[in-house]
Amino acid sequence: MFITIDEADARPIYVQVAEEIKALIARGELAQGAQLPPVRQLASDLGVNLNTVATAYRELQGEGLLSIRHGAGAVVASRTAQAKSEEELRKPLRVALTGLVLAGLPRVEIMNLVQSELRALLKGAK
Amino acid sequence: MFITIDEADARPIYVQVAEEIKALIARGELAQGAQLPPVRQLASDLGVNLNTVATAYRELQGEGLLSIRHGAGAVVASRTAQAKSEEELRKPLRVALTGLVLAGLPRVEIMNLVQSELRALLKGAK
DNA sequence: GTATGGTGTATAGTAACAACGTACAATTCA
DNA sequence: TGAATTGTACGTTGTTACTATACACCATAC
Secondary structure (H helix, E strand, O other): OOOOOOOOOOOOHHHHHHHHHHHHHHHOOOOOOOEOOOHHHHHHHHOOOHHHHHHHHHHHHHOOOEEEOOOOOEEEOOOOOOOOOHHHHHHHHHHHHHHHHHOOOOHHHHHHHHHHHHHHHHOOOO | OOOOOOOOOOOOHHHHHHHHHHHHHHHOOOOOOOEOOOHHHHHHHHOOOHHHHHHHHHHHHHOOOEEEOOOOOEEEOOOOOOOOOHHHHHHHHHHHHHHHHHOOOOHHHHHHHHHHHHHHHOOOOO
16 A cells, blocks of 8 residues: 655545545456455555545545444545536646646647646556 | 625535635636725525634635735735645545545546536636 | 453544635726 | 725634544454
């Protein structure tokens, strides 16, 4: 589990952890049924409290990506998250693209970035 | 100024407001030099406190997009935000794309979404 | 079965943050 | 100059993020 916390990132730690695990699942590096590290282990690896990791796990469980069993561990439940509304999907994309446009990147460069990121994510796709 | 607050959106109100103004600037609907509404007016339109809007304005000023003068108002200072690191630009994009992949959208559909959003943003570009 | 070690969960405390109401200060203009 | 308009500062309240510590569930060896 190669997860890192970015101090410069304003988002809460548990959100960052959840986001990184999501990316691992999307890439197929965490396949369906795969066991996740115990909250204590991942927490100590990251230098945070175990409850912070537990919150991330519960968030992912809420999205249908993990299955947590008290006493046993957490496993990847599915590679597909529960359905969101189209607007919930579009908004983060709009925010990201707005940032790129305001950074002054030309259209072609933005498309290159998108394709490069998307390729990395779909690498392990079926 | 057509800005709306999304109750379902977990992000703070001032972030949502700042984000929507950014999109207006990117689209060219708020050109360089354009005057922004007084914090009291926008605040009452949105049904929030004036300081909440003021915080959004200051955030945008910090990114170099607005110029605020005490007693006068706020105007669009630039259409280009201050330089961010490549990772700061990539991360939101990765998060957005991860969400789309986990939602089960096929590659072509994701690319269609991206192009549709990007077209809307670049509509007013020179 | 039950003891033990491993696992997630619950609770309480602290600090920081978001949003608000109110008072203050700078600018504009009649 | 004075009044209206604009952003700013300050104090309060409720929420959130994170932590430390104690609890509850599960698997397994014996």
